[in-house]
Amino acid sequence: MNIALVAHDNKKILMENLCIAYRHIFAKHTLFATGTTGTLIEESSGLPVNKYLAGHLGGEEQLSAQIASNDIDLVIFLRDPVAPKNYEPDIHSALRLCDMHNIPVATNLATAEVLLLALERGDLDWRNIVR
Numbered sequence: 001m002n003i004a005l006v007a008h009d010n011k012k013i014l015m016e017n018l019c020i021a022y023r024h025i026f027a028k029h030t031l032f033a034t035g036t037t038g039t040l041i042e043e044s045s046g047l048p049v050n051k052y053l054a055g056h057l058g059g060e061e062q063l064s065a066q067i068a069s070n071d072i073d074l075v076i077f078l079r080d081p082v083a084p085k086n087y088e089p090d091i092h093s094a095l096r097l098c099d100m101h102n103i104p105v106a107t108n109l110a111t112a113e114v115l116l117l118a119l120e121r122g123d124l125d126w127r128n129i130v131r
Helices: 009-021 035-045 059-068 092-101 109-121 126-130
Strands: 002-007 030-033 049-051 074-078
Touching: 002 009, 002 035, 002 059, 009 035, 009 074, 009 109, 030 035, 035 049, 059 092, 074 092, 074 109
Parallel strands: 002 030, 002 074, 030 049
Antiparallel strands: none
């Protein structure tokens, strides 16, 4: 499955820790991430990541294009609901596209863990039929 990973600046360490903790699951799938987040994930977990541009430089649009093409099966976007910065990616259009294409989305750690465990159990295998 194709998994997209995005994190606001205040959530990047949390994303790194998530990828380390669930490395055994992520290793079985193809990962995509915005530029800085992808580099941090690769360095901290050793997982290979296909990197988009930084979110504010077009990475959001690259992700949205893949979602619109139904090429992404799961999105984990650890966002900072309290203090997002203007220069951080605003991926609301990507989230809207996920809703249109029935792509599971997690915007916090609790939901990300639930979706990753569901992925490991095979609960998201229906995505292979949709694609």
